[in-house]
Amino acid sequence: MPELPEVETTRRGIEPHITQHTIRDINVRQRALRWPVPLQLRRNARNRKILAVERRGKYLLLRLDNGTIIIHLGMSGSLRICSSDAPADKHDHVDFVFDAQKILRLRDPRKFGAVLWTADQPEKHKLLASLGPEPLQDDFTGEYLHRHTRKRTAAIKSVIMNSRIVVGVGNIYACESLFLAGINPKRKAGSLSLARCERLVAAIKQVLADSITQGGTTLRDFIRENGQPGYFAQKLFVYGKAGEPCAHCGNPIKQITQQQRSTFYCTQCQR
Numbered sequence: 001m002p003e004l005p006e007v008e009t010t011r012r013g014i015e016p017h018i019t020q021h022t023i024r025d026i027n028v029r030q031r032a033l034r035w036p037v038p039l040q041l042r043r044n045a046r047n048r049k050i051l052a053v054e055r056r057g058k059y060l061l062l063r064l065d066n067g068t069i070i071i072h073l074g075m076s077g078s079l080r081i082c083s084s085d086a087p088a089d090k091h092d093h094v095d096f097v098f099d100a101q102k103i104l105r106l107r108d109p110r111k112f113g114a115v116l117w118t119a120d121q122p123e124k125h126k127l128l129a130s131l132g133p134e135p136l137q138d139d140f141t142g143e144y145l146h147r148h149t150r151k152r153t154a155a156i157k158s159v160i161m162n163s164r165i166v167v168g169v170g171n172i173y174a175c176e177s178l179f180l181a182g183i184n185p186k187r188k189a190g191s192l193s194l195a196r197c198e199r200l201v202a203a204i205k206q207v208l209a210d211s212i213t214q215g216g217t218t219l220r221d222f223i224r225e226n227g228q229p230g231y232f233a234q235k236l237f238v239y240g241k242a243g244e245p246c247a248h249c250g251n252p253i254k255q256i257t258q259q260q261r262s263t264f265y266c267t268q269c270q271r
C-alpha cells in the first residue's frame with residue numbers, strides 16, 4: 001500500500017513534469033473508484049494550468065487557479081508520466097492529458113483510490129479537515145505528542161497511527177519507530193514521559209525521512225512507459241521479522257496483533 005513516503009516520492013516524481021503545464025483533457029475510463037470520479041472534474045479542470053503539486057497526509061493536491069484536484073492512491077494506486085500513445089492497461093483508469101507527448105496516468109488495480117475535485121480550499125475538504133499535523137513538519141514535536149496523549153489509555157502504537165493525532169504513520173513505520181525509540185507498542189499512551197515522547201517523535205521523523213530519501217533513487221521510474229513506479233523496501237529492524245534475532249540484543253522478535261494489524265517488537269529492548 002502506498003504510504004506517506006511513497007506518496008511524497010510520487011509528488012516529487014511528477015511535480016517537475018506537470019507544474020506550469022496546462023491540462024488539455026481528462027480521460028476517465030473507470031469512474032467507480034473508492035468514490036465516483038466527479039462528472040464536473042473534466043469541465044472544471046480542462047485548459048487550466050497546474051500551479052503546484054502539493055501533499056497533505058497521503059493526499060496529492062494538484063492546485064489549479066479555480067480549484068484543486070485531490071488524488072488518493074488507495075491500496076494499490078500509482079501515477080506515472082507517459083506519452084499519450086502508450087496503450088492503456090485495464091487498470092489505467094484516469095489520464096490527465098497535457099500534450100501529445102505527455103500524460104499523467106493513474107493505475108489502480110484494486111480501485112480504492114480517488115480522484116476528486118474541490119473549488120474550495122482543500123484543507124476544508126471533509127477528507128482533510130480533521131487531519132493532524134504532518135510528521136516531518138516542525139509543529140509535530142515531542143511536546144505536542146505528550147500534550148495530546150495525556151489521559152489516553154489506548155496503546156501508543158494505535159495513537160501514533162491515528163491520523164487525527166499525526167498523519168502518515170502507517171503500520172510499518174509505527175513498528176520501526178517504536179523499536180528505534182525503545183517503546184513497547186502496547187504501552188498506554190498516557191504513561192509516556194515527555195522525554196520518551198520526544199524520542200518517539202524523533203524516531204518517526206527519522207524513519208519517514210530515510211524512507212523518502214531511499215524513494216528518491218526510484219524517481220526515474222516515474223517516466224517509464226510501463227510498469228509501476230518502484231515502491232521501495234527500506235532496511236527494517238522489526239517489521240516482518242518474527243522469530244529473527246533483534247539487531248540490538250539478539251532476542252527473537254515477537255509478533256502480536258493490535259487492532260487487526262500485525263505488530264513486531266523486541267520484548268527486551270522495548271519497554
Ligand SMILES: [Zn+2]
Binds near residue numbers: 247248251269
Ligand atoms: Zn532487542
